[in-house]
Amino acid sequence: MGKTLYEKVFDMHVVRPLSEGQYQVLVGLHLIHEVTSPAAFADMRERNLKIRYPNRTFATQDHANPTTSIVRPYADAENEAQVAALEANVDEFGVRYFSPTRGEQGIVHVIGPEQGLTQPGMIIVCGDSHTSTHGAFGALAFGIGTSQVRDVMATQTLPMSKFKVRKIEVTGKLKPGVYAKDVALYIMQKMGVKAGIGYAHEYAGSVIENFSMEERLTLCNLAVEAGARCGYVNPDETTYEYLRGRPYAPKAEAWDKAVAFWNSIRSDADAQYDDHVIFAGEDIEPMVTWGVAPDQAMGIKGTVPQLADYEEHERASIEDALAYMDFKPGQKLEGTKIDVAFIGSCTNGRMSDFEAVAAFLKGRNLKVAPGVKALVVPGSQKVRAQLIEKGLDKVFTEAGFEFREAGCSMCLALNPDKLEGRQVCASSSNRNFKGRQGSPTGRTLLMSPVMVAASAIKGEVTDPRTMFEAPAAAAE
Amino acid sequence: MSNEASRGAAVSQVSGRAIPLTGNDIDTDRIIPARFLKAITFEGLGENAFADERASAKAEGRVHPLDDPRFAGGAVLLVNKNFGCGSSREHAPQALRRYGIRAVVGESFGEIFAGNCIAVGMPCVTVSAEAMGALQDVAAAETGSECSVNLETKTITFANQQFPCEINEGARRQFVEGRWDATDVLMQAGDAIGKTAEKVPYFGGWA
Numbered sequence: 303m304g305k306t307l308y309e310k311v312f313d314m315h316v317v318r319p320l321s322e323g324q325y326q327v328l329v330g331l332h333l334i335h336e337v338t339s340p341a342a343f344a345d346m347r348e349r350n351l352k353i354r355y356p357n358r359t360f361a362t363q364d365h366a367n368p369t370t371s372i373v374r375p376y377a378d379a380e381n382e383a384q385v386a387a388l389e390a391n392v393d394e395f396g397v398r399y400f401s402p403t404r405g406e407q408g409i410v411h412v413i414g415p416e417q418g419l420t421q422p423g424m425i426i427v428c429g430d431s432h433t434s435t436h437g438a439f440g441a442l443a444f445g446i447g448t449s450q451v452r453d454v455m456a457t458q459t460l461p462m463s464k465f466k467v468r469k470i471e472v473t474g475k476l477k478p479g480v481y482a483k484d485v486a487l488y489i490m491q492k493m494g495v496k497a498g499i500g501y502a503h504e505y506a507g508s509v510i511e512n513f514s515m516e517e518r519l520t521l522c523n524l525a526v527e528a529g530a531r532c533g534y535v536n537p538d539e540t541t542y543e544y545l546r547g548r549p550y551a552p553k554a555e556a557w558d559k560a561v562a563f564w565n566s567i568r569s570d571a572d573a574q575y576d577d578h579v580i581f582a583g584e585d586i587e588p589m590v591t592w593g594v595a596p597d598q599a600m601g602i603k604g605t606v607p608q609l610a611d612y613e614e615h616e617r618a619s620i621e622d623a624l625a626y627m628d629f630k631p632g633q634k635l636e637g638t639k640i641d642v643a644f645i646g647s648c649t650n651g652r653m654s655d656f657e658a659v660a661a662f663l664k665g666r667n668l669k670v671a672p673g674v675k676a677l678v679v680p681g682s683q684k685v686r687a688q689l690i691e692k693g694l695d696k697v698f699t700e701a702g703f704e705f706r707e708a709g710c711s712m713c714l715a716l717n718p719d720k721l722e723g724r725q726v727c728a729s730s731s732n733r734n735f736k737g738r739q740g741s742p743t744g745r746t747l748l749m750s751p752v753m754v755a756a757s758a759i760k761g762e763v764t765d766p767r768t769m770f771e772a773p774a775a776a777a778e
Numbered sequence: 779m780s781n782e783a784s785r786g787a788a789v790s791q792v793s794g795r796a797i798p799l800t801g802n803d804i805d806t807d808r809i810i811p812a813r814f815l816k817a818i819t820f821e822g823l824g825e826n827a828f829a830d831e832r833a834s835a836k837a838e839g840r841v842h843p844l845d846d847p848r849f850a851g852g853a854v855l856l857v858n859k860n861f862g863c864g865s866s867r868e869h870a871p872q873a874l875r876r877y878g879i880r881a882v883v884g885e886s887f888g889e890i891f892a893g894n895c896i897a898v899g900m901p902c903v904t905v906s907a908e909a910m911g912a913l914q915d916v917a918a919a920e921t922g923s924e925c926s927v928n929l930e931t932k933t934i935t936f937a938n939q940q941f942p943c944e945i946n947e948g949a950r951r952q953f954v955e956g957r958w959d960a961t962d963v964l965m966q967a968g969d970a971i972g973k974t975a976e977k978v979p980y981f982g983g984w985a
């Protein structure tokens with residue numbers, strides 16, 4: 303009987319069994335950032351520990367830095383202190399740091415792939431739940447807590463139990479105006495945010511095979527929102543083409559060895575799965591969320607569900623979500639006024655995301671609606687530099703978007719980019735939790751970057767497809 | 779991390795007043811709002827557990843369970859489904875533990891949260907939806923009755939009633955054997971770590 307990629311990679315990394323069902327596993331790549339690492343470093347110091355393999359840990363700053371200016375010290379004293387602590391720690395412990403002064407900084411889940419650090423067959427961890435993103439390369443990648451950050455630094459290992467593996471196939475083709483983000487939100491709407499608990503998700507099927515690496519990254523980014531610690535796609539030519547030539551990718555002879563290894567870890571054709579679900583790509587519409595969990599989502603042409611659609615024990619939570627959002631069962635979301643539009647984050651802050659938005663805006667003299675604050679926040683300084691090189695920053699600023707420095711920004715609002723009061727934000731990020739974007743009463747509608755852009759232009763939630771064939775587009 | 783739970787101490791039974799906290803999908807952003815992640819230590823997080831929800835309850839004239847005098851000093855938190863989903867922030871279990879919680883009983887948990895709870899010495903155990911309904915009812919009705927979570931027998935005893943509970947066997951043994959602080963246990967692997975690293979092809983740079 304064949305094996306899944308999950309089993310092959312897990313087994314290869316086992317150092318020893320610990321107790322029933324639990325193993326000590328080797329970590330191949332450890333990424334750290336300023337928010338979840340300081341207490342881990344303090345504990346290392348207190349316990350007199352050294353980093354066991356300092357060349358397998360890489361650091362950057364992303365959550366705390368402002369996006370208006372990278373000049374230090376940062377205006378917010380706590381943000382500054384957190385970043386300064388990280389910089390002192392990486393110096394003391396000898397960790398490679400992707401610094402803004404070298405133009406290498408960015409969201410940890412954007413720069414791992416960008417630098418070629420993220421590779422198939424690795425076990426990758428980071429003190430951040432969206433580490434699942436890196437699974438796009440056929441790695442087992444998952445978020446850990448601060449105590450585990452310390453354990454990985456001290457031992458390069460973690461205690462782990464095996465997950466079950468669920469294959470999620472998306473067959474056929476996507477319709478125009480439907481993006482990887484919509485696929486992820488659709489899967490969640492169908493399966494719920496608890497479906498993935500105890501599972502690793504293997505994404506397969508023609509839609510996913512035809513996805514670019516960046517689309518796979520968006521999909522795997524949201525695996526964790528479906529409850530799965532990790533999600534992955536089997537590596538293939540698309541993966542290798544993306545990796546070739548990146549700074550940390552294998553070179554020359556090592557490249558051939560690497561490709562042979564990567565091919566060997568793909569799930570076998572006769573691998574057994576603990577569960578298998580299939581969705582048809584053609585069924586997927588552009589998606590938008592109406593509630594305070596990412597599975598509280600619907601097709602843009604749909605209506606907010608009725609309480610009767612839910613089991614009795616779930617209704618209180620649904621009512622609570624609707625009260626918070628101020629939506630009613632049965633209403634449409636198209637036409638809902640928005641105050642803020644945010645394009646960025648580790649879900650949708652990569653080149654292809656901004657290129658799709660720029661293609662939508664370009665040459666049509668579209669302007670952000672009056673009263674709407676619209677932000678374009680690149681996922682990394684390299685993405686930002688490329689956008690400028692291609693002149694796309696101008697496309698955004700001419701349309702009335704602010705073009706910011708790289709970072710997490712309003713995905714989590716640890717820096718000064720925040721919603722105010724009950725503002726409604728059309729957001730390309732990944733969490734619509736209560737208070738997530740910096741105001742305890744702020745409201746988040748998750749959607750694809752192109753839908754965010756369309757909504758920014760109209761000043762209300764808008765199906766981007768209704769704007770695709772505007773005659774002015776021909777003027778290009 | 780350094781809190782009063784001493785590293786290496788066995789956690790086989792937790793007893794104390796129970797706090798019923800109802801609702802599904804309570805994410806870690808709600809347990810500890812992001813702005814409290816700006817500090818560089820976990821100290822002082824206890825008083826900020828559920829800060830926004832407690833403030834809005836107060837503003838609306840309600841009493842949040844964490845502020846309810848009936849549950850003051852509570853050590854066992856009774857929750858529903860998917861508690862602790864969302865962000866991986868260890869600040870969430872740190873805040874609960876520093877508030878005084880010593881065990882969390884729920885219908886299900888976010889996985890990263892449950893793992894982080896191990897690292898702070900605070901077990902998460904699961905019970906059926908039915909049992910949780912009963913436990914939360916008892917907690918809301920009884921005043922001062924002790925709730926006891928026993929990891930040896932996997933039972934919860936509350937107001938003379940017993941409920942079976944579940945916990946991942948590996949985690950259970952970590953608690954009862956005092957191995958929940960993983961660093962020392964992982965260090966004991968010694969050379970075996972280097973041996974595994976040698977056979978993982980990418981680890982040594984494809985040599």
Ligand code: SF4
Pocket residue numbers: 364365409410411430432647648649709710713714731732
């Ligand atoms: S962009 Fe958002 S989800 Fe991603 S790492 Fe930053 S804060 Fe977390």
